[in-house]
Amino acid sequence: MVKLILMNSYEYQEYITSAIEGYAKEKVLSGNWNEEESISKAKDEYTKLLPKGEKTKNNFLYTILKEDKAIGVIWLAQKSEEEGFIYDINILKEYQGFGYSKEAMKQIESVGKKLGMIKIGLHVFGHNKVARGLYEKLGYQTTNVLMEKEI
Known part of the structure; x- marks a missing residue:
């Protein structure tokens, strides 16, 4: 069982550096941005x-622990009284x-429910089939699909 x-602030500094690099890479892979x-x-x-940073109001950035060892991160933002959004989940x-x-x-x-949320959204890049499969198994439904083709 994992613990959140x-x-x-130290964990946040480590997180933000890798998160920026990872997000930039995903945006390039998805064709949204150029590498430069x-x-x-x-x-x-x-x-x-x-x-x-980690003290930004209505943002909850967690380190995921397995037997007291940091194995990943998850970030939940409260967008309104009833809606949350998972900006990031990343397991090493x-x-x-x-x-x-x-x-x-x-x-x-469970954290979201305790905060009064009745709905949580998230974004997943189209090429990330593993994550999409996980979210579907957990009951997340597709609400929007953007498609494009190079011609």
């Missing part, structure tokens, strides 16, 4: 979403495939 603990602009655009987005590569994401998702849903 709120990030401290990706890091600066990712930094801008994170700065807008988390202007006060060596811990993937053991069901830890599923456990963390169920726990973050």
Whole structure:
């Protein structure tokens, strides 16, 4: 069983660096951004979403622990009184495939319920079939699909 603990400032600094790099890479892979602009655009987005870092109001950034070892992160934002949004869930590569994401998702849903949320949304890149499969198994439904084709 995994445990969620709120990030401290040190954990946040480690997280934000890797999150920006990962997000920039995903945006390039999905064809949204070119590589040259990706890091600066990712930094801008994170700065807008988390202007006060891990202390940004209505944002809950957790370290995911397995037997007191940090194995990943999950970030839930409260968008309104009743709606939340999972901006990020990331399990370290060596811990993937053991069901830890599923456990963390169920726990973050409990956190959301305690905060009064009745709905939680998330975004998943179209090319991330593993994550899409997990979210569907957990009952998340597709609400929008964007498609494009290079011609």
